[in-house]
Amino acid sequence: MACITKKHATALVEKSLVRDMYALALILSVAALLAAAKMAHRNRKPLGRDVARLLGVTVFPILGNLLLLFAKSIGEAQTAYFLFLAGTDLMFLYLIRFVVNGCHFHGRYEGVHRVLVCITAVDVAQIALNPVFGHAYRAERIVLPDGGIYFELLSGTGYVLHMLLACVYLVVIFIALAVKIFRTPMLYAEKYLIVFGAILLTTVWQFVSIFSHWQMDTSMIGYAVCGLIIFYFSLYYKPAFLLQRMMHYIVSNLSNAIFFFDLDGNCVYANQSALDIAGAADELQVEKKISALRELLGFSREDLLHDFERDVETEKGRFYHVEYHVLKDRLGKNTGVFFSIQDRSEEERRTRRELYRANHDLMTGLYNRDGFCEKVRELLDRAAKEGRSTEDDAGFRIVVTNICNFKMINELFGKNKGDYVLQEFVRMLKENARDGSVFARLGGDRFGIFCRSDGCDEANLEKSLYTITHILGKEAFPIITHVGIYEITEPELAVTLMIDRATMACSSIRGEYNRRIAYYDSNLRSSLLWEQKVVGELDAAIESGQIVPYLQA
Structure with missing residues (x-):
């Protein structure tokens, strides 16, 4: 009887621990994908249903790898590999649909989609018939030096055809995304670039895993991460830089004077109308003239504790409509204050003239x-x-x-x-x-x-x-x-x-x-x-x- 040394026993424990941690990571990935799919299904955006279907079918190849980790027989291993290969077929099919709809390449896609469904169905069918003909792949039982069991996939003609089909799908996906990125202004192309990069990295990770014959296909983690990236950037992402530029453009061109102050009373933004009212050249000078501004508009420090809205007539005969709001974050904490001052002098004078003429x-x-x-x-x-x-x-x-x-x-x-x-x-x-x-x-x-x-x-x-x-x-x-x-x-x-x-x-x-x-x-x-x-x-x-x-x- 062979004697198991202390060093050998420690290695076995470490291998088992790594496998269990990887299995836990796969389970968490499946749970995250299913939760995201449910949220996407409830989302009101037209793309929500496509994203939900894509995330749902991405679960299958991950479950196949999870089952393979604990397979004890060739039959279990072949079932796990079928789940993985058929799942990748469905995943690519819905990924193409997501890309076409997400990039707004509708046109005659419905007819093309039927063709793709037929091709995918044929590939899934030929993989399903593998136990009968053995033409696609077979699982070979390998006993590792540490005593562990690993079922390696030995490819056949059907598997090669499956890989060729996957490559064709990937080429179509990358071309569609590249065209969309090329035609879209850079501010809007940001999310397409991120999705393109996530799919590309996951693809590279997958091929490295295949040709390296890793005992644990860690690229499945990449599948989950890529699916979550697609979920977020297609349904919830808003380009911060674009929003900032748009808000800056809108606010800077408003006729209303706009002031933003932080909690320390520092002026963090003032548009040109605000600078004109304050008689300042920049935000720093606004801070120095805040007392004069309060006196001009007739409000005290106590007024600044709460939101208010009022009409003000200055000694110089100017009329202003002043709005003041305390800004809060999602947790209800104060983040600063906001002033909007509208010069209504001409409007007020015109109204008074009309009222005078009427009376x-x-x-x-x-x-x-x-x-x-x-x-x-x-x-x-x-x-x-x-x-x-x-x-x-x-x-x-x-x-x-x-x-x-x-x-x-x-x-x-x-x-x-x-x-x-x-x-x-x-x-x-x-x-x-x-x-x-x-x-x-x-x-x-x-x-x-x-x-x-x-x-x-x-x-x-x-x-x-x-x-x-x-x-x-x-x-x-x-x-x-x-x-x-x-x-x-x-x-x-x-x-x-x-x-x-x-x-x-x-x-x-x-x-x-x-x-x-x-x-x-x-x-x-x-x-x-x-x-x-x-x-x-x-x-x-x-x-x-x-x-x-x-x-x-």
């Missing part, structure tokens, strides 16, 4: 009727909010003025002279009103004033009304003006109703030349309502004979 009379510069109503309502609501009442203080009033026969002035003296009269009339109204009064041109020759009840000197106003009578000269057309006043006792009324009541008072003295100012009260309202009732019933009274009109010759 003002362009000739006199006063509010128009709509603008006047909005402003008066705002002031009344503010007074109510502040607790004022018409009983405790002087209260407010609406004053409406009307220039009699103003159309005659335009017809006799021309529009320019009429505009001159209106402007002088406005000047007179402002001179006799208290500060804080609101003026409006209600339309044509009618003007409105909102003021405190003690804010209009009636004696001076009436004197001015007589003075403006001869603004066109004593010999010229006299200008007669009437004024109606409504004391606001019901501030909740619509402002338009208040204007109407002051207008009623003004209309009540129409045609009178000695009386220029009238007040609205309940008696005036009753009188006007009675007058309207009489006028409304006049036709019916005439028709019924209650009133008989007589014509005097």
